[in-house]
Amino acid sequence: MAAEKELLTLDVIGPGAICRNAHFPGMTLLEDRVRLRAFCDTNRERLEKAGREFHVDELYNSVEELLAAHPDGAVLNTTPTAEHAWTTIACLDAGRDVLCEKPIAMTLEEADAMLEAAKRNNRILQLGLLSRFAPCWQKIKSLIDAGEIGDVMSITMTQYWNQTTLYSDWRTKTAVSGGGIIADSAVHWIDIMRWLLGEMTELTAIGAAAPDSPKQDVDDTAMVLFHFKGGQIGTLRNSWRHMRPSNEAETVEIYGTKGTIIGNLQTPWINGGIQHVRLVQPGETKVYTYQNPKERYANQLNTFFDLVESRDCASASGPDGRRALEIQLAIYEAMAKRTWVNV
Numbered sequence: 001m002a003a004e005k006e007l008l009t010l011d012v013i014g015p016g017a018i019c020r021n022a023h024f025p026g027m028t029l030l031e032d033r034v035r036l037r038a039f040c041d042t043n044r045e046r047l048e049k050a051g052r053e054f055h056v057d058e059l060y061n062s063v064e065e066l067l068a069a070h071p072d073g074a075v076l077n078t079t080p081t082a083e084h085a086w087t088t089i090a091c092l093d094a095g096r097d098v099l100c101e102k103p104i105a106m107t108l109e110e111a112d113a114m115l116e117a118a119k120r121n122n123r124i125l126q127l128g129l130l131s132r133f134a135p136c137w138q139k140i141k142s143l144i145d146a147g148e149i150g151d152v153m154s155i156t157m158t159q160y161w162n163q164t165t166l167y168s169d170w171r172t173k174t175a176v177s178g179g180g181i182i183a184d185s186a187v188h189w190i191d192i193m194r195w196l197l198g199e200m201t202e203l204t205a206i207g208a209a210a211p212d213s214p215k216q217d218v219d220d221t222a223m224v225l226f227h228f229k230g231g232q233i234g235t236l237r238n239s240w241r242h243m244r245p246s247n248e249a250e251t252v253e254i255y256g257t258k259g260t261i262i263g264n265l266q267t268p269w270i271n272g273g274i275q276h277v278r279l280v281q282p283g284e285t286k287v288y289t290y291q292n293p294k295e296r297y298a299n300q301l302n303t304f305f306d307l308v309e310s311r312d313c314a315s316a317s318g319p320d321g322r323r324a325l326e327i328q329l330a331i332y333e334a335m336a337k338r339t340w341v342n343v
């Protein structure tokens with residue numbers, strides 16, 4: 001009888017909302033590959049709640065305790081942004097591979113220290129650049145790469161949420177989050193635009209806080225204009241405080257010389273996450289529909305586990321996470337100086 005394949009073990013630092021909404025539902029598709037072993041959270045109440053909810057008995061109050069207990073296994077780091085660098089470096093130095101949530105860190109110096117720690121320990125540092133793993137975005141990329149819309153001339157990406165609940169969260173504390181909607185969400189779209197169209201060269205941006213926001217120094221709405229190296233132009237509109245029908249909360253329009261791609265890519269945990277990609281060509285429109293909210297999270301984790309098993313440190317997305325942060329910081333610079341910034 002063939003021996004059963006050993007499951008990979010995964011420990012989680014900071015098992016909060018993104019784990020509950022995304023990673024753990026995704027993990028239900030990977031039960032034959034991975035098992036949750038331990039949780040670590042500095043908030044005892046949340047730690048115990050997550051342990052009960054996800055049937056994890058090994059609970060630790062600090063990263064140091066977790067690392068002392070286990071020298072092996074992969075780590076998912078879902079702590080708030082200001083905690084990413086030191087906790088990730090501690091794990092990498094302990095010989096652990098890490099999937100760290102976005103944004104990679106607060107500063108480029110922190111990001112560089114994380115990349116350096118991965119290199120000196122020969123460990124995987126993967127970043128939570130989730131959208132690349134969504135089948136709808138993979139379809140869009142394959143249509144562009146196959147020349148279905150010709151040469152891309154422009155991209156317009158919009159993500160409008162209406163989530164005032166975030167105002168009570170660490171996200172509006174700049175010292176913990178690094179900023180508002182741009183730090184929270186735009187990193188995904190920066191990464192996707194680079195993935196689809198290549199590097200950006202220059203940007204400008206404006207941001208604002210809604211009149212009812214308790215924290216007026218945090219951007220809860222932002223608009224960014226980009227130039228790309230290949231000559232394309234792009235816009236990004238992002239908000240925590242703009243109401244739209246849920247099936248239009250995330251949209252993209254990509255205009256090429258021979259056709260257009262229009263995507264309605266609502267956040268997958270809303271209404272089952274039905275996503276439509278339309279390919280518009282002269283005389284014909286094709287529609288591709290996706291509806292599996294768990295799939296992109298499972299794909300993201302699977303790719304991380306593939307890297308862990310193959311020891312392919314060079315293909316891990318740490319550098320893409322650093323580049324997304326670099327562009328995020330340039331957006332804040334452009335907002336503050338009211339100018340164009342080279343990236």
Ligand SMILES: NC(=O)c1ccc[n+]([C@@H]2O[C@H](COP(=O)([O-])OP(=O)(O)OC[C@H]3O[C@@H](n4cnc5c(N)ncnc54)[C@H](O)[C@@H]3O)[C@@H](O)[C@H]2O)c1
Nearest residue numbers: 014016017018040041042043046078079080081083101102
């Ligand atoms: N990929 C995405 O689409 C996406 C979506 C939401 C959040 N995120 C990212 O995930 C991360 C977490 O966001 P969230 O909404 O789950 O936050 P959250 O506040 O719900 O959970 C974070 C948890 O980390 C714990 N924590 C804080 N410092 C810690 C430390 N030093 N050691 C151990 N635990 C610690 C907190 O007590 C909390 O329970 C952030 O980096 C965020 O940007 C990504």
